Amino acid sequence: MVHSDFVKLLGQLASLTPPQRAQVRSALDERSNATAVAIASVIPSPNVCPRCQAHSEQLRPWGYSHGLARMRCRACGKTSNVLTGTPLAHLRKREQWLRYGQLRIPVIVTADSGRS
Numbered sequence: 001m002v003h004s005d006f007v008k009l010l011g012q013l014a015s016l017t018p019p020q021r022a023q024v025r026s027a028l029d030e031r032s033n034a035t036a037v038a039i040a041s042v043i044p045s046p047n048v049c050p051r052c053q054a055h056s057e058q059l060r061p062w063g064y065s066h067g068l069a070r071m072r073c074r075a076c077g078k079t080s081n082v083l084t085g086t087p088l089a090h091l092r093k094r095e096q097w098l099r100y101g102q103l104r105i106p107v108i109v110t111a112d113s114g115r116s
């Protein structure tokens with residue numbers, strides 16, 4: 001978005017009605033959850049309960065939380081999702097995960113780099 005358009009948009013936010021503010025907040029939250037859902041889609045489903053190590057047959061669908069499918073373990077009664085037990089569990093600012101990951105990819109420098 002062009003900076004001048006963004007400034008204009010910010011100025012218009014003050015005139016939003018409470019339901020409109022809720023809609024904007026919901027739209028921004030959905031974008032945040034979309035990143036987590038995209039990352040979770042490439043993480044394989046657990047073979048065991050991440051809490052008690054019970055076999056995956058003990059895991060049952062248990063709705064959704066923050067856009068991620070939740071499972072409940074019949075053995076321990078605890079809920080989890082595909083991020084449970086990973087370094088991504090409990091991380092916030094999901095909308096920034098992809099950008100952070102991209103920045104963590106090292107740049108490969110070859111012997112020919114920088115020569116022209």
Ligand SMILES: [Zn+2]
Nearest residue numbers: 049052073076
């Ligand atoms: Zn369990």
